[in-house]
Amino acid sequence: MPPQLTVTDRDILAAHLDLFDRAGLRLSPGIEPADVEDGVCDDLECFRLAPATTVLSLIDADAQPFFTNITFPDNTGLYPTTHAQLPAYIRAVCAPAGTDLRDVTVVPDPGSLDTGTARLQFGEWDVVDVSYDLSAGGWEPDRVNGSHGLIPDLIAAAIPNGGEAGIFSTADGETAVVYLNEIDAGATRTAVVHGRPAPHTAPDAKKPVTAAAARAAARNAAIDNLFTVLFAEEEN
Known part of the structure:
Protein backbone atom coordinates (compact mmCIF):
# COMPACT_ATOMS: atom_id res chain seq x y z
CA MET A 1 0.00 0.00 0.00
CA PRO A 2 1.44 3.43 -0.95
CA PRO A 3 2.21 5.92 1.83
CA GLN A 4 -0.80 7.81 3.13
CA LEU A 5 -1.10 11.21 4.75
CA THR A 6 -2.06 11.18 8.41
CA VAL A 7 -4.48 13.70 9.88
CA THR A 8 -1.48 15.67 11.15
CA ASP A 9 0.13 15.58 7.69
CA ARG A 10 -3.05 16.93 6.12
CA ASP A 11 -3.28 19.71 8.68
CA ILE A 12 0.34 20.70 8.06
CA LEU A 13 -0.15 20.61 4.29
CA ALA A 14 -3.33 22.71 4.51
CA ALA A 15 -1.57 25.27 6.70
CA HIS A 16 1.32 25.57 4.24
CA LEU A 17 -0.96 25.86 1.20
CA ASP A 18 -2.84 28.60 3.02
CA LEU A 19 0.44 30.41 3.78
CA PHE A 20 1.55 30.09 0.15
CA ASP A 21 -1.76 31.49 -1.05
CA ARG A 22 -1.62 34.46 1.33
CA ALA A 23 1.95 35.18 0.20
CA GLY A 24 0.87 35.20 -3.46
CA LEU A 25 2.03 31.77 -4.63
CA ARG A 26 -0.33 30.16 -7.12
CA LEU A 27 -0.67 26.60 -8.40
CA SER A 28 0.14 26.20 -12.08
CA PRO A 29 -2.76 25.65 -14.51
CA GLY A 30 -3.87 22.04 -14.41
CA ILE A 31 -2.42 21.42 -10.94
CA GLU A 32 -4.96 20.71 -8.22
CA PRO A 33 -4.57 20.35 -4.44
CA ALA A 34 -5.04 16.60 -4.94
CA ASP A 35 -1.93 16.59 -7.14
CA VAL A 36 -0.02 18.26 -4.33
CA GLU A 37 -1.19 15.56 -1.92
CA ASP A 38 -0.04 12.85 -4.33
CA GLY A 39 3.34 14.55 -4.73
CA VAL A 40 3.77 14.81 -0.97
CA CYS A 41 2.90 11.13 -0.54
CA ASP A 42 5.71 10.25 -2.95
CA ASP A 43 8.21 11.92 -0.61
CA LEU A 44 6.48 11.77 2.75
CA GLU A 45 9.68 11.48 4.80
CA CYS A 46 11.06 14.73 3.34
CA PHE A 47 7.70 16.44 3.78
CA ARG A 48 7.67 15.65 7.48
CA LEU A 49 11.16 17.09 7.86
CA ALA A 50 10.76 20.16 5.63
CA PRO A 51 7.14 20.61 4.49
CA ALA A 52 7.44 24.03 2.82
CA THR A 53 10.56 23.15 0.85
CA THR A 54 9.16 19.77 -0.18
CA VAL A 55 5.88 21.18 -1.47
CA LEU A 56 7.53 24.04 -3.36
CA SER A 57 9.98 21.56 -4.93
CA LEU A 58 7.23 19.49 -6.55
CA ILE A 59 7.34 19.16 -10.35
CA ASP A 60 5.00 17.54 -12.86
CA ALA A 61 5.74 14.84 -15.45
CA ASP A 62 7.27 17.49 -17.74
CA ALA A 63 9.60 18.70 -14.96
CA GLN A 64 7.57 21.92 -14.59
CA PRO A 65 7.06 23.39 -11.08
CA PHE A 66 3.69 22.92 -9.40
CA PHE A 67 3.67 26.67 -8.68
CA THR A 68 3.70 29.39 -11.34
CA ASN A 69 6.03 31.67 -9.35
CA ILE A 70 8.97 29.26 -9.12
CA ILE A 159 11.19 41.44 -10.63
CA PRO A 160 8.24 43.77 -11.30
CA ASN A 161 7.70 46.99 -9.40
CA GLY A 162 6.49 46.13 -5.94
CA GLY A 163 7.69 42.53 -6.17
CA GLU A 164 10.52 40.58 -4.64
CA ALA A 165 12.36 37.30 -5.07
CA GLY A 166 13.95 34.81 -2.73
CA ILE A 167 16.25 31.86 -3.22
CA PHE A 168 16.13 28.54 -1.40
CA SER A 169 17.41 24.98 -1.79
CA THR A 170 14.90 22.34 -2.88
CA ALA A 171 14.45 18.95 -1.26
CA ASP A 172 16.95 17.59 -3.81
CA GLY A 173 19.52 20.30 -3.08
CA GLU A 174 18.72 22.23 -6.25
CA THR A 175 18.52 26.02 -6.25
CA ALA A 176 15.02 27.45 -6.61
CA VAL A 177 13.88 31.03 -7.16
CA VAL A 178 10.48 32.15 -5.91
CA TYR A 179 8.95 35.41 -7.16
CA LEU A 180 6.32 37.18 -5.10
CA ASN A 181 4.41 40.05 -6.65
CA GLU A 182 2.22 42.74 -5.14
CA ILE A 183 -1.54 42.30 -5.08
CA ASP A 184 -2.37 45.97 -4.63
CA ALA A 185 -1.24 48.40 -7.30
CA GLY A 186 -0.55 51.08 -4.71
CA ALA A 187 1.69 48.94 -2.54
CA THR A 188 5.45 49.23 -2.69
CA ARG A 189 7.86 46.43 -1.89
CA THR A 190 11.60 45.92 -1.72
CA ALA A 191 13.26 43.59 -4.20
CA VAL A 192 15.33 41.04 -2.35
CA VAL A 193 17.73 38.55 -3.90
CA HIS A 194 19.85 36.10 -1.95
CA GLY A 195 18.62 36.95 1.51
CA ARG A 196 15.85 37.65 3.90
CA PRO A 197 13.38 40.40 3.04
CA ALA A 198 14.14 43.78 4.57
CA PRO A 199 12.03 44.67 7.61
CA HIS A 200 8.82 46.42 6.67
CA THR A 201 8.37 49.98 7.86
CA ALA A 202 5.61 50.27 10.42
CA PRO A 203 2.70 52.40 9.20
CA ASP A 204 2.10 55.81 10.73
CA ALA A 205 -0.37 55.22 13.56
CA LYS A 206 -2.03 58.58 12.87
CA LYS A 207 -3.02 57.62 9.33
CA PRO A 208 -6.25 55.67 8.75
CA VAL A 209 -5.70 52.09 7.63
CA THR A 210 -7.44 51.44 4.32
CA ALA A 211 -8.66 48.03 3.19
CA ALA A 212 -5.89 47.94 0.59
CA ALA A 213 -3.27 48.77 3.20
CA ALA A 214 -4.63 46.06 5.49
CA ARG A 215 -4.46 43.49 2.68
CA ALA A 216 -0.93 44.57 1.83
CA ALA A 217 0.14 44.32 5.48
CA ALA A 218 -1.35 40.83 5.77
CA ARG A 219 0.40 39.76 2.60
CA ASN A 220 3.71 41.25 3.76
CA ALA A 221 3.43 39.28 6.99
CA ALA A 222 2.71 36.10 5.03
CA ILE A 223 5.76 36.69 2.82
CA ASP A 224 7.96 37.23 5.86
CA ASN A 225 6.60 34.04 7.41
CA LEU A 226 7.19 32.12 4.19
CA PHE A 227 10.83 33.16 3.91
CA THR A 228 11.39 32.53 7.61
CA VAL A 229 10.07 28.98 7.22
CA LEU A 230 12.13 28.28 4.09
CA PHE A 231 15.36 29.57 5.58
CA ALA A 232 14.76 27.67 8.83
CA GLU A 233 14.23 24.43 6.90
CA GLU A 234 17.38 25.04 4.88
CA GLU A 235 19.43 25.59 8.04
CA ASN A 236 18.16 22.30 9.44
Whole structure:
Protein backbone atom coordinates (compact mmCIF):
# COMPACT_ATOMS: atom_id res chain seq x y z
CA MET A 1 0.00 0.00 0.00
CA PRO A 2 1.44 3.43 -0.95
CA PRO A 3 2.21 5.92 1.83
CA GLN A 4 -0.80 7.81 3.13
CA LEU A 5 -1.10 11.21 4.75
CA THR A 6 -2.06 11.18 8.41
CA VAL A 7 -4.48 13.70 9.88
CA THR A 8 -1.48 15.67 11.15
CA ASP A 9 0.13 15.58 7.69
CA ARG A 10 -3.05 16.93 6.12
CA ASP A 11 -3.28 19.71 8.68
CA ILE A 12 0.34 20.70 8.06
CA LEU A 13 -0.15 20.61 4.29
CA ALA A 14 -3.33 22.71 4.51
CA ALA A 15 -1.57 25.27 6.70
CA HIS A 16 1.32 25.57 4.24
CA LEU A 17 -0.96 25.86 1.20
CA ASP A 18 -2.84 28.60 3.02
CA LEU A 19 0.44 30.41 3.78
CA PHE A 20 1.55 30.09 0.15
CA ASP A 21 -1.76 31.49 -1.05
CA ARG A 22 -1.62 34.46 1.33
CA ALA A 23 1.95 35.18 0.20
CA GLY A 24 0.87 35.20 -3.46
CA LEU A 25 2.03 31.77 -4.63
CA ARG A 26 -0.33 30.16 -7.12
CA LEU A 27 -0.67 26.60 -8.40
CA SER A 28 0.14 26.20 -12.08
CA PRO A 29 -2.76 25.65 -14.51
CA GLY A 30 -3.87 22.04 -14.41
CA ILE A 31 -2.42 21.42 -10.94
CA GLU A 32 -4.96 20.71 -8.22
CA PRO A 33 -4.57 20.35 -4.44
CA ALA A 34 -5.04 16.60 -4.94
CA ASP A 35 -1.93 16.59 -7.14
CA VAL A 36 -0.02 18.26 -4.33
CA GLU A 37 -1.19 15.56 -1.92
CA ASP A 38 -0.04 12.85 -4.33
CA GLY A 39 3.34 14.55 -4.73
CA VAL A 40 3.77 14.81 -0.97
CA CYS A 41 2.90 11.13 -0.54
CA ASP A 42 5.71 10.25 -2.95
CA ASP A 43 8.21 11.92 -0.61
CA LEU A 44 6.48 11.77 2.75
CA GLU A 45 9.68 11.48 4.80
CA CYS A 46 11.06 14.73 3.34
CA PHE A 47 7.70 16.44 3.78
CA ARG A 48 7.67 15.65 7.48
CA LEU A 49 11.16 17.09 7.86
CA ALA A 50 10.76 20.16 5.63
CA PRO A 51 7.14 20.61 4.49
CA ALA A 52 7.44 24.03 2.82
CA THR A 53 10.56 23.15 0.85
CA THR A 54 9.16 19.77 -0.18
CA VAL A 55 5.88 21.18 -1.47
CA LEU A 56 7.53 24.04 -3.36
CA SER A 57 9.98 21.56 -4.93
CA LEU A 58 7.23 19.49 -6.55
CA ILE A 59 7.34 19.16 -10.35
CA ASP A 60 5.00 17.54 -12.86
CA ALA A 61 5.74 14.84 -15.45
CA ASP A 62 7.27 17.49 -17.74
CA ALA A 63 9.60 18.70 -14.96
CA GLN A 64 7.57 21.92 -14.59
CA PRO A 65 7.06 23.39 -11.08
CA PHE A 66 3.69 22.92 -9.40
CA PHE A 67 3.67 26.67 -8.68
CA THR A 68 3.70 29.39 -11.34
CA ASN A 69 6.03 31.67 -9.35
CA ILE A 70 8.97 29.26 -9.12
CA THR A 71 11.89 28.42 -11.40
CA PHE A 72 14.92 26.15 -11.06
CA PRO A 73 17.75 28.04 -12.83
CA ASP A 74 20.48 25.46 -12.16
CA ASN A 75 18.61 22.67 -13.93
CA THR A 76 21.31 20.85 -15.91
CA GLY A 77 19.02 20.44 -18.89
CA LEU A 78 18.22 24.15 -18.89
CA TYR A 79 21.46 26.06 -18.29
CA PRO A 80 22.86 27.32 -21.63
CA THR A 81 26.23 26.37 -23.04
CA THR A 82 25.97 28.44 -26.24
CA HIS A 83 24.84 31.95 -27.18
CA ALA A 84 21.95 30.48 -29.18
CA GLN A 85 20.55 28.71 -26.11
CA LEU A 86 20.58 31.84 -23.96
CA PRO A 87 17.25 33.47 -24.99
CA ALA A 88 15.21 30.39 -24.05
CA TYR A 89 17.04 30.18 -20.73
CA ILE A 90 16.43 33.85 -19.98
CA ARG A 91 12.72 33.44 -20.65
CA ALA A 92 12.57 30.36 -18.41
CA VAL A 93 14.20 32.25 -15.52
CA CYS A 94 12.19 35.45 -15.98
CA ALA A 95 8.73 34.13 -16.92
CA PRO A 96 7.67 33.06 -13.39
CA ALA A 97 8.12 36.68 -12.26
CA GLY A 98 5.04 37.55 -14.31
CA THR A 99 6.62 40.51 -16.07
CA ASP A 100 6.03 41.31 -19.73
CA LEU A 101 9.31 40.14 -21.29
CA ARG A 102 8.76 40.88 -24.97
CA ASP A 103 12.16 40.43 -26.54
CA VAL A 104 15.63 39.04 -25.84
CA THR A 105 18.56 40.03 -28.04
CA VAL A 106 21.92 38.34 -27.50
CA VAL A 107 25.08 40.15 -28.62
CA PRO A 108 28.18 37.93 -28.24
CA ASP A 109 31.53 39.57 -27.60
CA PRO A 110 33.64 39.49 -30.80
CA GLY A 111 35.35 36.12 -31.16
CA SER A 112 34.00 34.77 -27.85
CA LEU A 113 32.05 31.55 -27.44
CA ASP A 114 31.07 32.36 -23.86
CA THR A 115 30.73 36.08 -23.15
CA GLY A 116 28.48 38.85 -24.34
CA THR A 117 25.47 40.99 -23.46
CA ALA A 118 21.79 40.10 -23.46
CA ARG A 119 19.31 42.93 -23.96
CA LEU A 120 15.93 42.31 -22.36
CA GLN A 121 12.90 44.38 -23.36
CA PHE A 122 10.06 44.54 -20.84
CA GLY A 123 6.84 46.05 -22.13
CA GLU A 124 7.06 48.83 -24.70
CA TRP A 125 9.97 50.83 -23.35
CA ASP A 126 11.92 49.22 -20.50
CA VAL A 127 15.27 47.79 -21.59
CA VAL A 128 17.83 46.04 -19.38
CA ASP A 129 21.29 44.93 -20.50
CA VAL A 130 22.72 41.87 -18.74
CA SER A 131 26.36 40.84 -19.20
CA TYR A 132 27.10 37.13 -19.15
CA ASP A 133 29.91 34.59 -19.17
CA LEU A 134 28.53 31.12 -19.82
CA SER A 135 31.77 29.46 -18.77
CA ALA A 136 31.54 31.01 -15.29
CA GLY A 137 28.21 29.45 -14.41
CA GLY A 138 25.12 31.35 -13.39
CA TRP A 139 26.19 32.71 -10.03
CA GLU A 140 29.78 33.91 -10.46
CA PRO A 141 30.03 37.73 -10.22
CA ASP A 142 32.19 39.74 -12.61
CA ARG A 143 33.67 42.77 -10.88
CA VAL A 144 35.02 44.14 -14.16
CA ASN A 145 31.62 44.73 -15.75
CA GLY A 146 29.70 45.04 -12.49
CA SER A 147 27.71 41.84 -12.94
CA HIS A 148 26.46 40.04 -9.84
CA GLY A 149 26.26 36.86 -11.90
CA LEU A 150 23.95 35.94 -14.77
CA ILE A 151 21.18 34.47 -12.64
CA PRO A 152 21.08 37.23 -9.96
CA ASP A 153 21.10 39.86 -12.71
CA LEU A 154 18.23 38.15 -14.55
CA ILE A 155 16.22 37.88 -11.34
CA ALA A 156 16.78 41.56 -10.54
CA ALA A 157 15.73 42.52 -14.07
CA ALA A 158 12.59 40.38 -14.00
CA ILE A 159 11.19 41.44 -10.63
CA PRO A 160 8.24 43.77 -11.30
CA ASN A 161 7.70 46.99 -9.40
CA GLY A 162 6.49 46.13 -5.94
CA GLY A 163 7.69 42.53 -6.17
CA GLU A 164 10.52 40.58 -4.64
CA ALA A 165 12.36 37.30 -5.07
CA GLY A 166 13.95 34.81 -2.73
CA ILE A 167 16.25 31.86 -3.22
CA PHE A 168 16.13 28.54 -1.40
CA SER A 169 17.41 24.98 -1.79
CA THR A 170 14.90 22.34 -2.88
CA ALA A 171 14.45 18.95 -1.26
CA ASP A 172 16.95 17.59 -3.81
CA GLY A 173 19.52 20.30 -3.08
CA GLU A 174 18.72 22.23 -6.25
CA THR A 175 18.52 26.02 -6.25
CA ALA A 176 15.02 27.45 -6.61
CA VAL A 177 13.88 31.03 -7.16
CA VAL A 178 10.48 32.15 -5.91
CA TYR A 179 8.95 35.41 -7.16
CA LEU A 180 6.32 37.18 -5.10
CA ASN A 181 4.41 40.05 -6.65
CA GLU A 182 2.22 42.74 -5.14
CA ILE A 183 -1.54 42.30 -5.08
CA ASP A 184 -2.37 45.97 -4.63
CA ALA A 185 -1.24 48.40 -7.30
CA GLY A 186 -0.55 51.08 -4.71
CA ALA A 187 1.69 48.94 -2.54
CA THR A 188 5.45 49.23 -2.69
CA ARG A 189 7.86 46.43 -1.89
CA THR A 190 11.60 45.92 -1.72
CA ALA A 191 13.26 43.59 -4.20
CA VAL A 192 15.33 41.04 -2.35
CA VAL A 193 17.73 38.55 -3.90
CA HIS A 194 19.85 36.10 -1.95
CA GLY A 195 18.62 36.95 1.51
CA ARG A 196 15.85 37.65 3.90
CA PRO A 197 13.38 40.40 3.04
CA ALA A 198 14.14 43.78 4.57
CA PRO A 199 12.03 44.67 7.61
CA HIS A 200 8.82 46.42 6.67
CA THR A 201 8.37 49.98 7.86
CA ALA A 202 5.61 50.27 10.42
CA PRO A 203 2.70 52.40 9.20
CA ASP A 204 2.10 55.81 10.73
CA ALA A 205 -0.37 55.22 13.56
CA LYS A 206 -2.03 58.58 12.87
CA LYS A 207 -3.02 57.62 9.33
CA PRO A 208 -6.25 55.67 8.75
CA VAL A 209 -5.70 52.09 7.63
CA THR A 210 -7.44 51.44 4.32
CA ALA A 211 -8.66 48.03 3.19
CA ALA A 212 -5.89 47.94 0.59
CA ALA A 213 -3.27 48.77 3.20
CA ALA A 214 -4.63 46.06 5.49
CA ARG A 215 -4.46 43.49 2.68
CA ALA A 216 -0.93 44.57 1.83
CA ALA A 217 0.14 44.32 5.48
CA ALA A 218 -1.35 40.83 5.77
CA ARG A 219 0.40 39.76 2.60
CA ASN A 220 3.71 41.25 3.76
CA ALA A 221 3.43 39.28 6.99
CA ALA A 222 2.71 36.10 5.03
CA ILE A 223 5.76 36.69 2.82
CA ASP A 224 7.96 37.23 5.86
CA ASN A 225 6.60 34.04 7.41
CA LEU A 226 7.19 32.12 4.19
CA PHE A 227 10.83 33.16 3.91
CA THR A 228 11.39 32.53 7.61
CA VAL A 229 10.07 28.98 7.22
CA LEU A 230 12.13 28.28 4.09
CA PHE A 231 15.36 29.57 5.58
CA ALA A 232 14.76 27.67 8.83
CA GLU A 233 14.23 24.43 6.90
CA GLU A 234 17.38 25.04 4.88
CA GLU A 235 19.43 25.59 8.04
CA ASN A 236 18.16 22.30 9.44
